Amino acid sequence: MTIQIDAYNAYKQSKVYSSPGAALLTYIGAFESLDEKCIATLTGDGVLVEVPLLKPNRLFGYSEIERGHKAAFDSIENTSFCIDDEVAENDDAAIFLGRVKVTRINGNVDLHDVGIVAQLTDDKLSRISVYFNSRNIRRWSDESIL
Amino acid sequence: MNPIEAFEEYCTAWANHDHIALAELFTEDGVFEASTLDAPIVGQENLRKQLRIISNSHSDIKTETRIAIETKTGAYFEGTYMAKIIGTGGRVDGAPTRADFRYVASIEMKDGKIQRLHEIYDSRPFYADERPRMFPMNRLSPYWQGTVDANCTEYSVYNNMYFPMVYSRAPYEDYAALLEGVTLWDVGLERQTQLKGKDALGFLDYLSCRDMSNMKVGDCRYTLLCDEEGIVLCDPVVLMPEEDTVWLSHGNIDVTLWARGIAMSSNWDVQVSEPDVAPLQVQGPKSIHVMNEICAEPIDELKNYKCKITEVAGQKAVVSRTGWSGGFGYEIYPYSSEGAMALWNDVLDAGKPYGIKVTGPIVHRAVERGVTDTGYYTNSGMNALEEVTASLVELDVTSDFIGKSALKQIQKDGVRRHSVGLFIEGEVPRLEWNWKVTGQNKAIGEVRWAVHSFELNRSIGIAIVDVAIKLGDIVAIEHDRGVVKAEVTTIPFVGRGT
Numbered sequence: 354m355t356i357q358i359d360a361y362n363a364y365k366q367s368k369v370y371s372s373p374g375a376a377l378l379t380y381i382g383a384f385e386s387l388d389e390k391c392i393a394t395l396t397g398d399g400v401l402v403e404v405p406l407l408k409p410n411r412l413f414g415y416s417e418i419e420r421g422h423k424a425a426f427d428s429i430e431n432t433s434f435c436i437d438d439e440v441a442e443n444d445d446a447a448i449f450l451g452r453v454k455v456t457r458i459n460g461n462v463d464l465h466d467v468g469i470v471a472q473l474t475d476d477k478l479s480r481i482s483v484y485f486n487s488r489n490i491r492r493w494s495d496e497s498i499l
Numbered sequence: 500m501n502p503i504e505a506f507e508e509y510c511t512a513w514a515n516h517d518h519i520a521l522a523e524l525f526t527e528d529g530v531f532e533a534s535t536l537d538a539p540i541v542g543q544e545n546l547r548k549q550l551r552i553i554s555n556s557h558s559d560i561k562t563e564t565r566i567a568i569e570t571k572t573g574a575y576f577e578g579t580y581m582a583k584i585i586g587t588g589g590r591v592d593g594a595p596t597r598a599d600f601r602y603v604a605s606i607e608m609k610d611g612k613i614q615r616l617h618e619i620y621d622s623r624p625f626y627a628d629e630r631p632r633m634f635p636m637n638r639l640s641p642y643w644q645g646t647v648d649a650n651c652t653e654y655s656v657y658n659n660m661y662f663p664m665v666y667s668r669a670p671y672e673d674y675a676a677l678l679e680g681v682t683l684w685d686v687g688l689e690r691q692t693q694l695k696g697k698d699a700l701g702f703l704d705y706l707s708c709r710d711m712s713n714m715k716v717g718d719c720r721y722t723l724l725c726d727e728e729g730i731v732l733c734d735p736v737v738l739m740p741e742e743d744t745v746w747l748s749h750g751n752i753d754v755t756l757w758a759r760g761i762a763m764s765s766n767w768d769v770q771v772s773e774p775d776v777a778p779l780q781v782q783g784p785k786s787i788h789v790m791n792e793i794c795a796e797p798i799d800e801l802k803n804y805k806c807k808i809t810e811v812a813g814q815k816a817v818v819s820r821t822g823w824s825g826g827f828g829y830e831i832y833p834y835s836s837e838g839a840m841a842l843w844n845d846v847l848d849a850g851k852p853y854g855i856k857v858t859g860p861i862v863h864r865a866v867e868r869g870v871t872d873t874g875y876y877t878n879s880g881m882n883a884l885e886e887v888t889a890s891l892v893e894l895d896v897t898s899d900f901i902g903k904s905a906l907k908q909i910q911k912d913g914v915r916r917h918s919v920g921l922f923i924e925g926e927v928p929r930l931e932w933n934w935k936v937t938g939q940n941k942a943i944g945e946v947r948w949a950v951h952s953f954e955l956n957r958s959i960g961i962a963i964v965d966v967a968i969k970l971g972d973i974v975a976i977e978h979d980r981g982v983v984k985a986e987v988t989t990i991p992f993v994g995r996g997t
Contacts, residue, residue, distance in 0.1 A: 405621040437605065437617075441568040441575035448568055448575035450605045450617065466534070468603030468619040470566065470577045482577070484603045484619045486534035 357382035357434065365391060373447035374440045376478050377471035381434050381449065387426040393419035401480045405487040430456040434467070446472045453485075502574035502606045503567050505613050510562040513580070518551040526612045533618040555953070556669035557582035557598055565601075573607040584625075586670035586863055586951040588929030593980055598625050598669070625667070630654075637661055640687030641777050641839030645847075649857035657751045660688035664859040674863050674953050676856040677824055681785040683846055683857050686823075687777035687839070691746040691832070692735075692754040696769040699743050705767070705900050706747075706758060707737070708883050708892045714739045719804040719819050723873075723892065724754065725902030729882040729909055732757065732875045738806045738832070740817045746832070748778065751874035761901075776817075777836045781846060782828030782861075785853040790829050792849035794818060798829070812845035814838050823860050825868030825991070863950045866959060869920070869991030871948055878933065878947050881963055882909055887918040887990055916944065917966050920992055921976070921985040923949060923958040928979045935977045936962050936985075943968060946976055946985075954993050961990060 360375050361382025370376040376395065383391040393415045396402055402412040404421070412421040436451040453467040468484035500508070505524055512520040522543045525531070531546060532539040540549045554560075564578040579601050587596040602620035606613055630647060631654055633639065638660040640646070646654075646663040653665035663685050666673070676682050694702055704711045708729075709722040718739050724732040724747075733750035740746065747754055759771040781789055790798045795810035798818060806819035815834045822828035833842055847855060865871070871887055873879050883892045883906055894907055923946075933945040944964030952959045960976070964987075968974065972987045 405623070438572070439570060441570045441605075443568050446566045446568065446577075448566065448577060448603055448605075450575065450603060450619065466532075466617075466619050470603060472566070482601070484601070485621060486619065487621050487623045 373471045373473050374442035377447040377449055380481055385432055389419045389422035392422050400478050403482040405485050428457050430458050500611045502608050514560045516554045518554045521550045522546040524613050526609050526614050529613055530615045534620050535622045552675045556671040558585050559583045576604045584669045640685050641836035642685040642687055642843045645843040646685050657688040658690045662688045673858040673861050677783050677861045677864055681783040681789055681850055681853050681855045683855055684780040686780050689748050689778050691748055691774055691776045692758050693772050693774050694745045694769050697743055698768040699745050702767040702769045703745050704898055708900050710893045710896045717805055719806050719821050723883045725883050729902040729905035731873050731879045731883050734873050736821050740808055750872050775836050776832050779831045780822045782822045782824040784827050786828050788853055789850045793845055812842050825870040866948045866950045867952050867993045884914045885916045916963050918963050920988040920990040921960040921962055922988055923960050923985040924983040927958040936964055937975045959992050
């Protein structure tokens with residue numbers, strides 16, 4: 354069991370996260386589980402989620418975040434994140450750097466460097482930003498691709 | 500130095516364009532990884548070389564660190580990098596082309612220096628979202644797929660074929676690759692008009708306003724072709740790969756139809772055709788290593804403006820020491836385009852150890868060296884005595900050529916315009932059509948080429964102006980962003996190399 358799945362399961366039971374790092378790991382765990390509802394619950398109405406591979410790539414509010422991720426998950430068979438070293442965190446933010454492997458339903462497999470930032474404002478999650486060089490895999494389309 | 504301080508120094512060095520200071524922040528075997536790099540940069544010397552190129556590509560660099568978190572071995576950051584990209588001419592609306600992005604980064608430290616710095620960001624917003632749509636009324640080059648794979652974002656049309664011009668990089672990166680490394684250009688659009696038969700050379704001489712009669716097998720020669728009024732059709736490079744065979748590697752006009760029409764209505768013993776020959780240019784000082792790798796025999800002895808038939812990557816081809824860079828380089832003319840992509844891939848493979856970059860023609864360098872390109876329907880409207888290369892016109896030869904009598908008359912009456920260099924005030928926008936040149940409130944000419952000169956760090960141009968305009972005169976130029984001053988100077992702007 355990876356730490357992100359632990360965090361994801363813990364969040365599903367309690368609906369609370371203990372730190373920016375726990376929120377970030379929950380997001381990654383939910384992403385690996387292709388669980389857009391969990392992501393939408395985690396982020397809620399006051400949170401900005403930025404993912405370069407979604408359309409639009411800045412999502413705000415429960416329904417937009419759920420819909421945006423679902424569009425991406427519909428094209429994914431499975432996905433897994435590998436953490437470089439550790440999730441770095443302080444009281445207000447957490448940063449993850451690593452790699453993501455995505456197997457799409459059409460059989461294509463991509464492996465890319467990825468970074469994720471989770472930021473808290475007044476102890477509440479306010480932003481999740483995913484960093485990813487999308488250029489090489491989305492030159493021809495603005496649609497959601499993962 | 501702790502990692503947070505190291506990153507602050509790193510950001511400051513970027514803002515100061517100080518690639519030496521940037522490299523010195525790293526350990527001797529330090530590693531820099533970033534989303535737009537093909538491979539990590541390893542070691543201080545490589546860091547100095549490559550960070551200089553990136554740093555020189557941008558101006559007005561500003562950085563801002565939003566989040567910094569120290570860890571046991573280093574630190575993680577989130578921040579913003581903002582800069583203008585130099586030399587693009589800006590966007591259509593006049594705004595500068597920018598490289599603005601947010602990033603996450605991690606630093607690992609060793610003995611107070613950066614051992615590894617890794618930046619992740621999305622480079623897609625820097626450049627065009629997608630390649631332009633292609634239409635079947637123009638031809639695709641046989642290397643087209645290679646240009647797509649190399650992220651070509653802007654194509655022009657030339658000789659009814661798509662011409663890859665701009666790839667997703669800052670112009671200085673391509674410029675530096677041309678001056679320091681090796682570049683590969685798809686110039687399949689550079690069509691050949693083949694003249695074959697015992698009168699091939701004589702007929703070539705009749706088409707050309709430079710004496711071509713003494714060309715020998717293995718020679719290449721630049722020349723001008725004119726219409727009967729002396730107006731320049733184009734300025735091809737002519738190759739003589741075999742006895743009784745010449746190729747006019749021509750510009751943006753149908754020379755084959757022109758030559759065929761003339762041949763049909765005359766008694767020259769010559770066949771005119773367009774063979775299936777789609778050239779590549781391999782330009783830059785390291786091109787010699789790439790060519791030696793892929794040619795069946797050593798290419799070192801091939802002198803400037805000479806050519807030979809050989810095998811390149813297993814295909815019969817003419818190789819010439821020519822090109823549109825004004826510097827060191829080669830062109831490969833395969834005898835058939837059937838194996839085009841195999842040839843393309845072999846050149847790329849051979850070029851990998853030398854950091855080969857697929858680029859378009861590097862106009863910034865060409866203009867610096869006074870290398871231009873004239874097309875009858877586009878930027879001509881000038882007679883051969885008004886061209887940058889007017890000194891090559893030979894009116895005293897005994898043989899006749901098309902346009903000779905008209906040019907002699909022009910010379911007798913006095914040439915009314917000439918081509919000059921310009922130092923242009925400020926940054927120049929993209930030249931999308933000729934700009935008017937005025938002096939003393941009247942139109943005196945046109946700017947036909949304008950770029951940022953990286954070597955001179957100023958805007959330069961080439962114009963055709965009234966012959967009364969002399970070296971050192973100040974003229975006015977009307978471009979898309981207003982009226983600016985320009986000082987008349989000589990061409991080339993920088994010395995020609997070999």
